[in-house]
Amino acid sequence: MKIPSLVSPRLAILGLVAGLSLLAGRLPAAAAGQEPTAIAVAAPASATIGTAVPVQARLVSAAGPIPHASVDFLVPASFLGTDGEMKVASGITDAQGLATATFEARITGALQVKAVFSGDNTYAPSTATSSMTVTGSKQLYVPDIGIRLRGLNSSPIAQSGTVSHWLLSGWPIGALLVLIWSTYGAAVFFMSRISADAANGPEAAR
Amino acid sequence: MVAMRQPARSTAHLPLEVPAEWREGLESNVLAPLARTSWRYFAWIGFLAVVIAWAVVMYVHQLQTGLVVTGMRDRISWGLYIISFVFFIGISHAGTLLSAILRVVKARWQLPVTRMAEFITVVALMVGGLFPLIDLGRPDRILNMIWYGRWQSPLVWDFLAITTYLTGSAIYLYLPLIPDFALCRDRLGPTAPAWKRGFFNLAAAGWTGSAVQRRALDRAMTIMMIVIIPVAVSVHTVVSWIFAMTLREPFNSTVFGAYFVAGAIFSGVAAIIILMAVLRRVLHLEEYITINQFKALGFFLLAMSLVMVYFNASEYIVTGYKMEAGAPFHFHDLLVGYLGPYFWFYLVGGLVVPALIITFPRTRTIKGIVFAAVLVLIAMWIERYLIVVGGFRVPLMPYTARHYGPSLTEWSMLAGAFALFALIISVFAKIFPMVSVWEVVEHRGPEPGEEVLEFPSFGSTDAQAPEVAS
Numbered sequence: 001m002k003i004p005s006l007v008s009p010r011l012a013i014l015g016l017v018a019g020l021s022l023l024a025g026r027l028p029a030a031a032a033g034q035e036p037t038a039i040a041v042a043a044p045a046s047a048t049i050g051t052a053v054p055v056q057a058r059l060v061s062a063a064g065p066i067p068h069a070s071v072d073f074l075v076p077a078s079f080l081g082t083d084g085e086m087k088v089a090s091g092i093t094d095a096q097g098l099a100t101a102t103f104e105a106r107i108t109g110a111l112q113v114k115a116v117f118s119g120d121n122t123y124a125p126s127t128a129t130s131s132m133t134v135t136g137s138k139q140l141y142v143p144d145i146g147i148r149l150r151g152l153n154s155s156p157i158a159q160s161g162t163v164s165h166w167l168l169s170g171w172p173i174g175a176l177l178v179l180i181w182s183t184y185g186a187a188v189f190f191m192s193r194i195s196a197d198a199a200n201g202p203e204a205a206r
Numbered sequence: 207m208v209a210m211r212q213p214a215r216s217t218a219h220l221p222l223e224v225p226a227e228w229r230e231g232l233e234s235n236v237l238a239p240l241a242r243t244s245w246r247y248f249a250w251i252g253f254l255a256v257v258i259a260w261a262v263v264m265y266v267h268q269l270q271t272g273l274v275v276t277g278m279r280d281r282i283s284w285g286l287y288i289i290s291f292v293f294f295i296g297i298s299h300a301g302t303l304l305s306a307i308l309r310v311v312k313a314r315w316q317l318p319v320t321r322m323a324e325f326i327t328v329v330a331l332m333v334g335g336l337f338p339l340i341d342l343g344r345p346d347r348i349l350n351m352i353w354y355g356r357w358q359s360p361l362v363w364d365f366l367a368i369t370t371y372l373t374g375s376a377i378y379l380y381l382p383l384i385p386d387f388a389l390c391r392d393r394l395g396p397t398a399p400a401w402k403r404g405f406f407n408l409a410a411a412g413w414t415g416s417a418v419q420r421r422a423l424d425r426a427m428t429i430m431m432i433v434i435i436p437v438a439v440s441v442h443t444v445v446s447w448i449f450a451m452t453l454r455e456p457f458n459s460t461v462f463g464a465y466f467v468a469g470a471i472f473s474g475v476a477a478i479i480i481l482m483a484v485l486r487r488v489l490h491l492e493e494y495i496t497i498n499q500f501k502a503l504g505f506f507l508l509a510m511s512l513v514m515v516y517f518n519a520s521e522y523i524v525t526g527y528k529m530e531a532g533a534p535f536h537f538h539d540l541l542v543g544y545l546g547p548y549f550w551f552y553l554v555g556g557l558v559v560p561a562l563i564i565t566f567p568r569t570r571t572i573k574g575i576v577f578a579a580v581l582v583l584i585a586m587w588i589e590r591y592l593i594v595v596g597g598f599r600v601p602l603m604p605y606t607a608r609h610y611g612p613s614l615t616e617w618s619m620l621a622g623a624f625a626l627f628a629l630i631i632s633v634f635a636k637i638f639p640m641v642s643v644w645e646v647v648e649h650r651g652p653e654p655g656e657e658v659l660e661f662p663s664f665g666s667t668d669a670q671a672p673e674v675a676s
Contacts, residue, residue: 173357173366180370183433187377190426191411194384194419198412 034124035061039071041115041130049136052102055089057115057128065097066123073101074114085114105134229647232494236641237393239489243636254629261622264615265340273343275615281608282598286616287341289590290623293473294334295368295445296466296586300474301327302375303438304506306431315502317645318494321638322485323478324379329630330477331372333623338364340619360447367444374437378430380409384423385644388413405637442470449593455532455600456525456593465517472510473586479503479579481631483572485640494641497572504575507582508564511557518553532600535607544609545596548588556585 041057055073059066070092077086091099105111112129119125268275278285301323308316316323338361339345355362387410394406413419446466449457459465479500486495525533540549560578563569599607612620634640 173363177366177370180374180433180437183429184374184377187381187426187429187433190422190429191377191381191384193422194413195411197416197418197422198414 033121034119035063035122037061037066037117037119037123037126039115039117039126039128041073041113041128043113043130043132045131046133046135047105048138049105049108049134050138050140051105053105053113053132054100054102055113055115055130056101057091057093057099057117059093059097059099059117059126061123065093065095066117067093067095067097069093069097069099069117069120069123071099072116072118073103074116075103075107075111077107106140108134108136232641232646233389233393233643235490235493236639236643237390239635240390240637240639241394241397247632247636251629251632254625254632257625258622258629261618261625264618264622268340268343268615269345275613277611277613277616279608281605282595282610284341284594284598285610286612286620287337289587289594290620291334291337291341292445292466292590292594293587294330294337294623294627295442296470296473296590297477297583298327298330298334298371298375298474299438299442299467299470300478301325301330302378302434303327303471304475304478306378306434306438309427309431310435314649315498317649318491318641319478319482319499319503320645321379321382321640321642322481324375324382325631325634325638325640326474326477326481327375328372328379329627329634331368331375332630333627335368335372336623336626360444360451363444364448367441371437371441374430374434378427378434381423381427381430382642382645383409383638384411384413385415386639386642387411388415389643390639402637439467442467449597454597454602455530456521456536457597459521459525461517461521461524465521468510468513468517469586469589472507472514473583475503475507475510476579476582476586479507479576480583483576485635489635489640491641494646500572500575501570504564504570504578507575507579508561511561511582514557518557532602536596536600539596539599539607540592544599544607545592549592552585552588552592555581556589 037059038061039057039059041055043055044053047053057071057073059069059071070090072087073089073091074085075088077084088103089101091101093099099115111132111134113132114127114129116127117123117125276285276287305316305320305323308320339348342348351362351365387406391403391406391410394402396403398406443463443466446462450459450462452458482495482499482503486492522537526537529537539545560581563574563578563581595610598610601607
């Protein structure tokens with residue numbers, strides 16, 4: 001998958017914007033003794049769900065690229081009704097201030113990839129986002145196994161709602177249960193012969 | 207022996223080959239507890255009722271407050287309830303299975319104890335089946351299993367397997383009871399209270415012992431004794447799949463099904479031995495349940511302890527050789543860590559010591575075998591603790607492993623379960639003959655003191671006088 005390089009002309013402009021912003025003082029306020037920083041992030045415009053997505057961030061200060069800094073990549077996530085951001089990858093900047101990493105796209109739709117430099121004793125924190133679209137309909141959580149049993153691990157998977165629906169969808173297991181319970185029924189049938197004989201025989205039950 | 211009034215009765219339900227005096231004694235002894243109840247019995251029932259009532263109070267408290275009153279939390283979300291569930295389902299296993307296998311091969315020595323074994327199965331299933339409901343926190347949600355069930359869920363498999371096994375075991379328990387209910391109807395009916403008379407009449411199903419009835423009973427029992435064997439084996443396999451279907455060390459094991467079945471038979475045989483000793487003493491059945499039954503079941507226990515050693519070796523050597531992620535933590539936990547004392551007690555106290563007790567003739571007495579069985583039962587409860595808690599302690603992410611300690615609520619529930627188990631057995635012992643009289647009479651050997659197979663004595667004397675009481 002191709003991503004725009006942060007040393008390409010387009011991202012050179014991004015770097016320039018970051019530098020100008022830095023000079024204009026529009027970056028997050030730096031604590032005393034910290035140098036302000038700017039970060040830019042690049043991600044592919046589109047990706048397919050379940051594939052590895054390469055991302056790149058460039059971290060600079062007024063003095064130039066910042067090497068050996070840790071940059072985290074975050075994407076929006078929801079879990080059990082809570083919305084937030086999930087760290088999906090991280091990288092260390094090289095001599096040009098570039099951090100490269102990959103993550104797996106697991107949610108379809110528009111995705112905001114966020115690069116975060118958390119700052120340290122020398123440099124102030126900074127963040128940047130990039131938009132991308134994830135497409136596809138691959139079911140990520142169903143393992144592809146060799147044995148298929150209707151209703152158990154192959155379609156149609158029963159949906160909630162009615163008793164008959166889920167009972168009938170797994171008919172092989174149901175058939176096994178019917179077989180077992182039928183033998184119980186046979187035993188009960190013979191048991192009933194005892195009462196029948198008592199009712200009909202000369203020594204009827206009292 | 208208890209003298210009872212002898213109403214006019216039909217003897218058609220019993221064969222006539224055995225001496226009448228011996229048969230008379232057997233019937234009187236077995237039916238005596240059904241006819242007379244002492245104050246000790248009521249005191250015992252009262253004690254059990256108090257324990258159960260306390261458990262109910264604690265359960266109501268849990269319902270009101272939530273599962274936070276237990277020691278279970280997000281990291282260790284299964285605890286004493288699931289441990290006890292597996293334990294009770296385990297001890298239910300051996301009763302019907304053992305009885306069915308021995309009936310299939312027409313063994314005779316076990317006939318005096320088959321009913322006790324079958325009772326254990328039914329009662330343990332009834333009690334064990336309560337624990338998943340207690341563990342749910344919201345028992346009303348059990349209906350979701352029916353309305354929104356999915357075949358993909360091992361919990362649904364478990365639900366179906368246990369209800370199938372319970373039904374089959376109940377039928378299998380009832381069938382050989384029919385002639386004995388007829389005996390109760392004939393011997394106790396006229397003097398029994400009206401409700402008991404009505405119950406015996408109904409339960410006897412009009413049994414007169416005619417050829418047609420005997421043939422029908424024989425066919426029904428043959429069907430059930432054959433079908434119940436695979437059902438019993440599959441049930442505990444399915445119970446193991448609750449664990450084994452997860453990608454979690456150490457549950458993620460292909461041997462878990464067979465391992466659970468072996469463990470269930472092991473603990474089930476121990477439970478039979480203990481119950482046999484208790485009922486033998488309380489119901490004065492020393493003449494019919496002798497050292498022979500204890501030895502035979504003791505040897506079976508010995509064989510199963512070796513099978514358990516094999517399964518443990520197979521499990522730990524394979525996983526220990528590969529040492530996948532999580533295994534080093536689990537091994538450290540078991541061998542020298544937090545669970546170490548329990549693990550070593552399980553291995554030494556539950557597998558080695560009982561085997562030694564049964565191996566040596568000097569300790570192979572009724573008391574010795576019962577002691578070995580008690581050790582096995584305790585160790586097998588601990589083994590389930592090691593499986594459940596040990597499994598959940600393995601961190602799946604980089605966090606510190608959590609401890610689990612059952613709360614007073616959980617211990618109360620466990621005490622209540624044991625009390626309920628004892629209560630149902632105690633009540634059943636007052637309603638049903640605890641020895642299958644007709645089968646003992648029908649298959650009685652040439653000599654009541656007939657010996658079962660003997661174990662090598664390793665040079666020691668094996669002069670064991672028949673014990674009359676333990």
